[in-house]
Amino acid sequence: SHTTMINGLGIVGWGVGGIEAEAGMLGQPVYFLTPDVVGVHLSGELSQGSTATDLVLRITEMLRKANVVGKFVEFFGDGAAALNATDRATIANMAPEYGATMGFFGVDDKTLDYFAATGRPQEQIDTIRSYYTAQGMFGIPRDGDVDYSTVIDLDLGTINPAVAGPKRPQDRIELSNLDDRFKELFSLSVADGGYGKSAEDLEQRFVVTMCETSDGFVSGGGDQSQRSSPVVQSGNDSTADTNVRSEVEMMNNRPTPNRVDPDGADCPPAQTNIGNGDVLIAAITSCTNTSNPSVMIAAGIVAKKAAERGMKVPAYVKTSLAPGSRVVTEYLEKAGLQKYLNEIGFNLVGYGCTTCIGNSGPLDPAIEEEIVENDIIAASVLSGNRNFEARVHQNIKANFLMSPPLVVAYALAGTVLKDVNLDPIGLDKDGNEVYLKDIWASLDEVREMLQTAYDPETYKRLYTEFAEQNPLWNDVRSTTGTLYEWDANSTYIQEPPFFEDFSMESGRFSDFHGARALAIFGDSVTTDHI
Template sequence: MTSTSTAAPPATGLLQVSTGPVRYVDITGVEGVEFLPLSLKILVENMLRHGAGPEMVDALVQAAAGMTETALEIPFHPARVVMQDMAGAPVIHDLVTLRAAVAAHGGNPSRIKPLIPAELVVDHSVIVDSSGSRDAFRRNAYHEFERNEERFRFLRWAQDAFEGLRVVPPGRGIIHQVNIEHLTRGVMTAEADGELIAYPDSCIGTDSHTTMVNGLGVLGWGVGGIEAVSALLGHPLSMLVPPVVGVEFTGKLPAGTTATDLVLRITELLRGHGVVGKIVEFHGPGMVGVPVADRATIANMSPEFGSTAALFPMDAATLDYYRLTGRPEEQVELIEAYARAQGMFSDGGRSPARYSESLQLDLSEVVPSIAGPYRPQDRIPLNRAHTTFRQDLAILLEKDRDNGRPAGDTGLDVALGEATVRLQHGALAIAAITSCTNTSNPHVMMTAALLARNAVARGLSVPPWVKTSLAPGSQVVTRYLEQAGLMPDLEKLGFHVVGYGCTTCMGNSGPLAEPVSAAAKDVVLTSVLSGNRNFEGRISPDVRMNYLASPPLVIGYALAGTMDVDLLRDPLGREADGSAVYLQDLWPAPGEVEQELSRAVTRSLYQETYAQAFAGTPQWEALDVPTASAYEFGESTYMRRSPFLDGAGTEPAPITDLAGARVLLKLGDSVTTDHISPVGQIRADSPAGQYLLAQGISRRDFNTYGSRRGNHEVMVRGTFANVRLRNELANGRDGGYTRTLPDGAEMTVFDAAEHYRNRNVPLLILAGREYGSGSARDYAAKGTYLLGVRAVLAESFERIHRSNLVGMGVIPLQFRPGNSASTLGLDGSEEYSVSGLAGFTDGGWPRTVRIDARRADGACVAFNVDVRVDTPVEAEYIRHGGILPFALRAGLREEPGTAGAAR
């Protein structure tokens, strides 16, 4: 284990378990620790085990108790790192780049390797090209390999080249569901000085929904890939002691509600309360009625309500979940013994912890709901969904009219096969049971499958314009649905398995039927999915209104074929005799669901499914994998040599103030990483598409931005290219466009950045509140950096994106409370100077800087802003130009630590 201090070793205890004695760092002797929230107890143990002195630990306890107002920076050493392939491949790419740079400077490249366990799940590459047939899974899997063979070969090579890295091949499941069902240890062990040491499992992941593991009492959260690289190399994450918000559950969920309804209510509650930069912990007497699968569903949505983590207690239900999912009994024994010894085990009821803030939620007041059409936190009770849809549609159509787009209110006749159907506004183009959020939950999946059986029995079917899909989070889901005999009913409604990966919820919904896609020009199409994200432009470029719902409600809306329906009052279809069939006629009784679950979901099912978790399909095993220790990129359009260490010497260059800077984009509130980072399909008329065409790549072989994350040339051209991006400098034109200043010429964002680069003009971005919300996309920061942006000035930042900007050496600046571009009269046409940044070079850490914005008429607006570089370690990253240059220089002058034989 690594050590960061020469302080006296911490007190230890000894666990006597059936496999033998196991020692642990005992936190129970720390004064005041019994009143700490669970997350802070885990951080205390982490600090003590890694050598922090008692003074720092005492400072953490006092800060948590509200006895000190000073922001305290602490180091956190995660026990392991989990990655999905889209975000994980760039992490491996960065390690390869570091190895090459270390070798070029005469260092030992073999020192660049993961020092803590690292697992990568290939789950973000599958696209729903084919659906609605039993052949869909095979066809999609074939195309997945066809498109991604180069990336997959790179990952197979990396598994052999980097000791400590394990890869779960494609077709196994989604990272977060695989993590909670198989990878999570609960308590980890490592050998040190001849003894076995136990410590809490904790993880960071290159996906914002890593928080799903919080449902098992394991502390973890999403980070950008550049932070993951730092952690893998043994560097601690630098963080401020977070406020912890306690949410007390009371009551019990009413019959007819689901975990999805609960999570949408929690998302609305906590986003409204404000939990960005905070940890949320759940407790209370109502917890007894919240099974671990529901807890994981809630924890998965932590990024949607904005918290760093959303932690549940470890209790008897947690142990039962570990047993059900096939963990060895001796591991479960260790988990319980360790948690009880450390005061980390809950026997139910209200937590004795003293929280920074406290909220209460009566579960009995939760009602069936959906969320949308643009944000997960915009919950709509199902009994108001129809009215709200029509109101939101009217607003959207009014905007269309204002922008000169015809409304097309009368609908459109569309030929589908031999039939002609009429599509009206609200026509449902996509109905997808997808995402780890809900497919990890057997109760909602069984409810959906039984509803499908009841619908088939009544003779109902899904209209032909609805693209239906089922993308389970793991193979376990399919197996228990088959065990229950319910897969044929789902398939009769078109919900065939299309793949085991993250599909519709992350934009891999695939193409719509051509006539339906063409209708999108005249008709507002909608989607409904059981996912966690529904941001504009994310699900499909043809679909303008997207809604989140539980799996059974996805089927309900699919049967109706439209969002312009009241599911509680309108019939979903008619039987052969003309009798109307309503949602309540199809909804299974709770006892029926529980009966099927007890029969179909078994421990042996999980054990058999995960017995070969790291074994791939014949296609995977047959990949021609290079054997060289250094990866040769060649002229691939998928994987290119990274530019992020070009010109990085052994010492950092001075940080200079900005003079004569121009605004590349002026953006509003809630700009997500989906708006910033390249995601989804590559359009032929985009800068990225034009680049690929120039490389001789045909349109059919473009693949997605996510699949080409190893090629910075594609990614920089796709940064800020989202078709729904609204840049106030683009004269009302949506998409990746802007104006160059002062001449006012309109062009793509990429071309404008090149224009400024050729003239040595520094760039910045102006934005509103919640800048960078959404997924932990490191290319939202990497692309910003590659465009030449030196700083981003926003009203507020989401946690992960702010950290990623710092990790790339881009300085996040924040307006003071009460100030904004609007209140200061800034329209983005000004010329900007930022003074005070040079303080970083002088060894200082400027907390505020001055900005002078000079208008074309010579008038100047001067104001101070806060520098959102929150810790001394982050200031060090800025001085070095980002984490990668910092890691390079550290790798040249220091011997790496050792993580021990972690298990």
């Protein structure tokens, strides 16, 4: 689904399904109709306080309504030309969410600036410029340059901070309306997209006795070797600069007989209380946003300002940081921001897909038990691009997509039942109320710190020495040859029943009698639901 990110760099391409990929491997062509091309004319510029994430959520909402399924979308105009390559890639990445085959930006100087900043050789950059110029394709088209099937206009100056959810990525909610919208959905019928609960139940809270991990960690289950166990360095961090609880859990969240359960000796009990609208998972995750330095730097600045005020994330909030690349860790550390993210709980848990595809790991068992027993409508906040029901966590029913700095802010608030524009999101170490505007990252602050994000040598080093950074991968036994040596005893990779007794000759066909449909589904039913 993330293939379309390349469209932000002027590369035409999109993902295919498994059957299409298999057919291609066997030399079969892939057929598709010549699509309509929808032009999205971007004008103006983003206002103070808005991010690329806010922009892509607005575009997703707008293009879903425009029904661009099966179509190409090309972004053009002065607003598109002003966006940097990472903002364009953020928009292109979510093409599957707004339904298009791809969301395309042409190649221009901003594209080449990105290649230079990420360590590509100058000779390659010059070749790209020469090729696209010779083809008459260099530059972002302006209004009137191209005859599109249809044109949609969007003024970037109208983009406001927003989130999307709680069940679909196209359901955008202005940040100032999230509190009221959650209350409305709480008692709205399930058929109308709500939760069908009584409005009187909204304020209920339930006491939970959970694991206190500030001085210990959750001991692992499953087949964990002592050699790979994290070593506690101080407090809740290990020598690998990650949260010990998360580190053990990530190692053990595999197909093994046991789950990760608290060890009484290392995990003294602590009391808290949870209720509807509480944020139980806050995750900076997914390549959609973690590949964009501006929003990652903004998240670090919010964490820094919060940590300096002595603010704490409530005990019931499970926090995590899982960027898509080691480069993110490098520039956050170089900017001096990673230590503040660690301080408020956003420790590095790994690289790649985690919470955005449901790999958040379990919540504290006592919290999960309380959710199920009392049918609590709890929330997750994440910087991913999909939030279908049961995708993030099977027991968390309200999932909101938002920018990384907003993920940090809502983790501190601990609930979506606040208007974070008007209400305090927490208290400082002296008991004073702290508002979002007190810790928000300004555009100037982000631009200043962005200077540390782009270091061509960092990209060259991390991607040139990639093999040396993955000792576990290097230790995997592999063989060479024209055919893969399948393990006949493997329980993971097995011959599909479809191929049993398979023959190149057509067999005898027989009629089907009494066949019936198993189920008939409406719109917006995903594989997560099924």
